[in-house]
Amino acid sequence: MPSNVPADVMAARLRGFGSTIFAEMTRLAERTGALNLGQGFPSEDGPWFMLEAAREAIASGVNQYPPCPGLPELRAAIAGQRAEDRGTPYDPDSEIVVTAGATEALAAALLALCEPGDEVVLFEPYYDSYAAGVAMAGGVRVPVLLRPDGDRFAFDPAELRAAISPRTRLLLFNSPHNPTGKVFTAEELRLVAELCVEHDLLVVADEVYEYLTYDGLRHLSLAALPGMRERTLVVSSAGKSFNVTGWKVGWACGPERLVTAVRTAKQFLTFAVGTPFQAAVAAGLLGRRQWLDGLRSSLARRRDLLAGRLAAAGVRAYACEGTYFLQVDSRSLGYPDGELLCGDLATRAGVVAIPSTAFYDRKHAGRSLVRLAFCKQDDVLAQAADRIGAFAADILATTKG
Ligand code: PMP
Ligand code: GLN
Secondary structure, eight states: OOOSTTTTTTOOGGGTOOOOOHHOOOOOOHTOOOEOOOOOSSSSSSHHHHHHHHHHHHHOOOOOOOOOTTOOOHHHHHHHIIIIIIIIOOOOSSEEEEHHHHHHHHHHHHHOOOOOOEEEEEEEEEEEHHHHHHHHHHOOEEEEOOOTTTTEEEOOOOHHHHHOOOEEEEEEEEEEEETTOOOOOHHHHHHHHHHHHTTEEEEEOOOOTOOBBTTOOOOOOGGGGGTTTTEEEEEEEEHHHHGGGGGGEEEEEOHHHHHHHHHHHHTTTSSSOOOOHHHHHHHHHTTTTHHHHHHHHHHHHHHHHHHHHHHTTTTOOOOBBBBTTTEEEGGGGSSOHHHHHHHHIIIIIIIOOEEGGGOOSSSGGTTTTTEEEEOSSHHHHHHHHHHHHHHHHHHHHHHOO
16 A cells, blocks of 8 residues: 655654555546445445434434433443343443444554553454554554465464463454454354463454354354453444444443543544434444344345356355455466456456455465455446456466467
8 A cells, every 4th residue: 555645744653554445446446437346335225214313313403412432322222232142231331432433443442552562463364444553552563364274264373372472462353354254263262262361461352244144153252251351342333234334333342441441542533423323323223133134134145146156257265254255366367466456357357356465464465365345236246246257267268378
């Protein structure tokens, strides 16, 4: 990601971040008219009752600052959801804070919990804001590789153990995982939790895709494991669960000492945002049972549509257990380099994807991976898959010939 700000203007800790890969690739899609399977935002709106609740809130004057920790009815709804669906009750007054999307919760947590020089262990590939959040906090990233293992991604427990040092402050964890589509198994979570307890680490658990799991898999919160509640800050957001990525209503839940720290940072970042949207998300959470099964099954169907057509065209994709991302092996299209493939896909096939190197410190580890988002309409997915298939056939015919 090239930085377009002169080095003498921008603080050293932000140099090298440039603009996000998602903004860049969406711009490319708009400029070229390509189908956008890059940035992960759904092409459909959220539940009607939640949209209606937002309209009603605006019309009835719910338009001034909410309390800094969030509207009480939203915090109560989050507390209910965590207790019922994850088995972890939180006190809505002292253990929950509403934020400007999960992004603010993550940044505020890192700012509030890390001293400069503290090490933050995280699995790579990782969501791009993690690197910037750690950098803004003056922390040091220590990545542990999720490597292809058959058609899934897995980590080496010895590598995780070796990454933890006396300087490790926290583990920044994400499941269901962007961009691999991995849902950590109960066994993997147990192993991670045991190491965190053994080394007395704090944990920030990013669960924004908590409801987007498929094939009967259910999300388990790391905070629910023995010894974990008191050290874990769980981060989630309405964006992915309710198809409202633009509302930017997120939250963090955890023991009072962690939530107080996050709230202290957060009050000077945004103080608070989106009062009517907070009211609507409270309604969304209360009515989630009439929405989430449909969302999950429509996404699973779309995953199968895209993955099935790609497989028929000889394009190799990894298993997607959760999230709305499919990782494709660029080598199956004759490209050892996923960045080159993404450039050619946009200009020659009319499809925008994300080169997965954007999610790695050790770029070589993700060199041949490309991420496709399948939270798009069926006809867009079908057309994109056909274009990628035709492109692959062309490339492979040229290389053979
Ligand atoms: N974490 C992960 C893993 C994500 O993929 C995203 C992007 N959707 C976020 C956090 C940010 O979420 P929000 O849009 O609620 O800030
Ligand atoms: N989380 C979204 C993705 O991974 C993008 C969010 C953003 O554009 N910052 O595609």
